[in-house]
Amino acid sequence: MKMNSILETGVTDCHPASAPDYTPIEQLRELQLERLRAVVARAWRQVELFRARMDERGLAPEAIHSPEDIAKLPFTEKSDLRDTYPFGLFASPMKDVVRLHVSSGTTGKPIVVAYTKEDLDVWTSVMVRCFAGCGLHQGDIVQNAYGYGLFTGGLGAHYGAEALGATVVPTSGGNADRQIMLMKDFGVTAICCTPTYFLHLIERAGELGVDMKELPLRAGVFGAEPWTEFMRWHIESASRVEAFDIYGLSEIIGPGVACECRRHQGLHIFEDRFYPEIVDPATGAPLPDGTEGELVLTTLSKQAMPMIRYRTRDITMIMPGQCECGRTLRRMGRIGRRSDDMLIIRGVNVFPSQVEAALLQIEGTLPHYQIILTREQGLDQMEVQVEVTPHMFNDKIGALQGLHQRLQGALDHVLGIRVRVALVEAHTIERSQGKAKRVIDRRAS
């Protein structure tokens, strides 16, 4: 029946694993409610911290009568995972846990996430749905340049691509020259990595005399860090890659919480597995679809480590209306920023993504840049270092000064504060092998 409804919508790039993407909305809401009640009951039975918080509010798992009742439940924060390190939030005995992943914390202890066999199957199924939505299928050769190991990106994408029936080249991160060589020699058709790493590969390929446009590479599944429409434009004009934004986080499952389809109008959230809410980051109050706020996620079928109302710190919105692709899954907007990324400079809120937007506006391509924060005589100073590219460089000093002034003007305008712009020599800013290090904050010392 599900397949029939797919046929009626005229979808042509459909994979059988994508069937749940097209569940009729009423049926989807019923399924969500059923799974929500089960996961809340499980967490209440098995996880002490959750039960204590429910008791404080005088709530029992039976209080959930509709999906909207979720707003009554307490939030889970990243600090809860740290405070209960390592196994405090597990809802399954260790004998049922078949995998542990660890997410590095920039401060303090790391966090641990656990999976039962069933959890891994769900994870793989959502990754298959991501890839299928990107138009990939058996016959594709997928180079997986997400890091393998404790990070969820590598193994998550790996098992998903294998289950799809694609050929997987598990390169993991690093060694750009070998990545490019294998891509070329194997006729790789799709790549998974962070968008900044792919920009690095494009740059390196150019240096090695490899024209990305002549490779059969046609799809890129990019995630694990926020990126912009302009980066998509840059990637798609420097290669034949159709760039897809994928979203996920270890605390919820890893990659595969949401992904773009070929319409590229938002990321479909796999709502049958993850229940999304948008809340006001300051008050925690629920916000309607179409309003920007913090994404809060509840795992609907996680066994080993259910997450109830997890505060992602990612700022986005749930897009109203249905996608032209026919999926009934709601979409979220691209993550442009995190409430964590926000820098407060002389009392003004600044996001690194704003700096990026200003640079793109002037240059048309994204040069490598870094934000350096210092404190001089008690006052915050922000310097944006921009690497001079061959495209920007000019032998006339006036032209360089003009560029400098345009960059300065655009940054001042976008950020609303005075920043210092420094043009620096090529390759002097550290290149990303994984997530980009865009901000160096030296204000603490």
Added chain:
Amino acid sequence: MKIHQISLFAENKPGHIAAPVRLLAQEGIDIRSMYLADTQAYGILRMIVSDWQKAARVLEAHEFIVKVTEVLAVEVPDHPGGLSDVLVALEGTGINIEYMYGFPYPVGDQAILIFRFADPDAAIAHLQSAGIYLLASDELLKR
């Protein structure tokens, strides 16, 4: 007539000019003329070298940002009025000098002026018709 000039971007910090110059020396490339246009924070090092293609290749391989532009080399007598004759030849032609710099000959009383024009072909035509001698690349490097 047109001479290939190498320009590279350098931050205004100690050692940032030495590095490319040392690199060219190691490769046996002779620097015929060198000029630094700078601001407080950065500068542009402009050079005319014995083998511009090799120099560009070597510098780029070492991750310098290099631009090759065509300039003209004019030989003028090294005494008052020498430059003025050249400028007079261009007066009223609408030809704009983007920048220029000069250096003396090691011997004799001639100086060489390097000109960067927006339209070098038009400049060549006007200068030659005014009887001003333009050095060819091999001539400049030989002296």
